[in-house]
Amino acid sequence: MSKTLRVGMIGYGFMGKVHSHALRSVNRFFPDAPAVEMTVICGRSTEALNSAAKTFGWLETETDWKKVIARPDIDIIDICTAGDTHAEIAIAALKAGKHVICEKPLANNVQEAEAMTAAAHEAAAKGIFAMVAFNYRRVPALAFARDMIAAGKLGTIYHVRANYLQDWIIDPEFPLVWRLEKDKAGSGSLGDIGAHIIDAAQFLTGSHLTSVSGRIKTFITERPLPGAYTGLTAATTSGKGKVTVDDAAIFTGEFENGALGTFEATRFAAGRKNAMSIEVNGSKGSLYFNFEDMNELLYHDHTISSESAGFRKILTTDGGHPYVNAWWPPGHIIGYEHTFTHEFYDFLMGVAKKVQPTPSFADGLYVQKVLDAVEASANNNSINTNVK
Ligand SMILES: NC(=O)c1ccc[n+]([C@@H]2O[C@H](COP(=O)([O-])OP(=O)(O)OC[C@H]3O[C@@H](n4cnc5c(N)ncnc54)[C@H](O)[C@@H]3O)[C@@H](O)[C@H]2O)c1
Structure with a gap:
């Protein structure tokens, strides 16, 4: 039996809502998947964040994504923010040993995507994985x-x-x-x-x-x-x-x-x-x-x-x-x-x-x-x- 994977999700807009729904349902319909806990949701505005946490079913809130990544109990970082933040968050998360699922497009330009792919490559050698979210x-x-x-x-x-x-x-x-x-x-x-x-x-x-x-x-x-x-x-x-x-x-x-x-x-x-x-x-x-x-x-x-x-x-x-x-x-x-x-x-x-x-970060x-x-x-x- 694999351990429960604790998720920190950054961003609570459209994709935050859809990803929360998926995280709530994945263990109910795919029981062979490892158990997930919706541990912490992160955004910049406290009021909207509290409301999103309650509505979407997250246990805790945090307004600084760096603090989410620094938490030793978090296993997965789910990036649901605009493209300008993908590279910085994903690279920091992978370096901290967190698995990363990142919304598409992977980055805002090729240079950022290359840096993210290099970080994913390094992490994969240690059993830490990154995926880009092309849901279609x-x-x-x-x-x-x-x-x-x-x-x-x-x-x-x-x-x-x-x-x-x-x-x-x-x-x-x-x-x-x-x-x-x-x-x-x-x-x-x-x-x-x-x-x-x-x-x-x-x-x-x-x-x-x-x-x-x-x-x-x-x-x-x-x-x-x-x-x-x-x-x-x-x-x-x-x-x-x-x-x-x-x-x-x-x-x-x-x-x-x-x-x-x-x-x-x-x-x-x-x-x-x-x-x-x-x-x-x-x-x-x-x-x-x-x-x-x-x-x-x-x-x-x-x-x-x-x-x-x-x-x-x-x-x-x-x-x-x-x-x-x-x-x-x-x-x-x-x-x-x-x-x-x-x-x-x-x-x-x-x-x-x-x-x-x-799709891997290399695919992205x-x-x-x-x-x-x-x-x-x-x-x-x-x-x-x-x-x-
Ligand atoms: N897979 C799909 O079909 C699909 C559909 C729509 C959007 N997307 C992608 O998802 C990502 C987000 O799009 P969206 O539609 O959810 O946008 P949105 O504007 O609805 O939500 C963006 C969220 O990011 C948060 N955010 C931005 N900067 C932040 C920061 N520094 N710290 C914490 N939170 C921050 C905002 O507060 C907001 O909650 C984009 O990359 C977009 O391309 C994918």
Whole structure:
């Protein structure tokens, strides 16, 4: 029986809430995972922190993340803060002998991601592990699609077509939140949601992007400073700040296996809330996934006669589909939050068995290099930028 792992979580916003949910449920549904205790939640504002601790189910609070890392009873640091803090927290935690799970994108630039990966490499030699939280890998339909592709069901892969579309900042009066500032977020839609489809594409195909050609665009270059947003009425022109990240990113790429990819990440696709979709076409067939129907995978088998061929729906809720056996009977669908429970399950099993959980920081670093290459290609107007 492995010992209870005590968790310190830094950040209590959107991801803090989702990770808390996953930590509350992982031992209930995956009883083979080591037991976890939600020991301490950390944030900067005492009042909001106390409320989050109570609502999410944490035992203690702390306003200084360095004190969380210094605690000898903490085994795991869960990083749910904005990108500008990932490197400093993760490196300090790994050096202090804590396992680390860090939200994506791994860092705000390649240099930080390299330092984090070096720290993770050193820690792994001592049985201390780090993982980056690309949760879409843990959607059962996508994990099953990966298994089908790895088993050769699609044959030679020719195309990957991936989109991640949102619309939450179309209103020019939407305030300048941290996600719109380069020093805090690293990049805009590119790193925030583009990173997910880059990871998903590489995960599905088992192949890295080796070169890219990108365009990025900022449609709204100035926005009201946070606090000035009035929702329905126009904000005044005073109290505005500069948007320093992309609003949309589009790129093509080539994979090491020879396939071509097209990618679109935007926060300006009116009507699209969290529309992540990906299609893979190969010599023997195709697979299509759309997150809004996340329990389904569309599969076309191109080896059967064309009269009866066509996309058919696989409802990935059978006990044999990845992760699903832990949940409900077939056909009783699961949702967004379950992907994070799966993520923690894989992370905890890696820690318990002393096997590197994936995606590793090295995987996160590679995604960061792709993001960097897309930005370089767009800024230099280069049609072919190598990922290095
Ligand atoms: N996996 C996903 O699908 C997904 C979705 C959304 C966000 N994210 C990632 O999760 C991370 C956090 O995003 P979010 O949406 O939760 O943001 P958020 O703004 O909702 O929350 C960020 C939290 O970090 C805290 N924080 C910031 N600096 C801190 C510091 N120095 N010390 C302690 N706390 C600090 C803030 O107080 C807040 O609680 C980002 O890296 C983001 O890209 C991942």
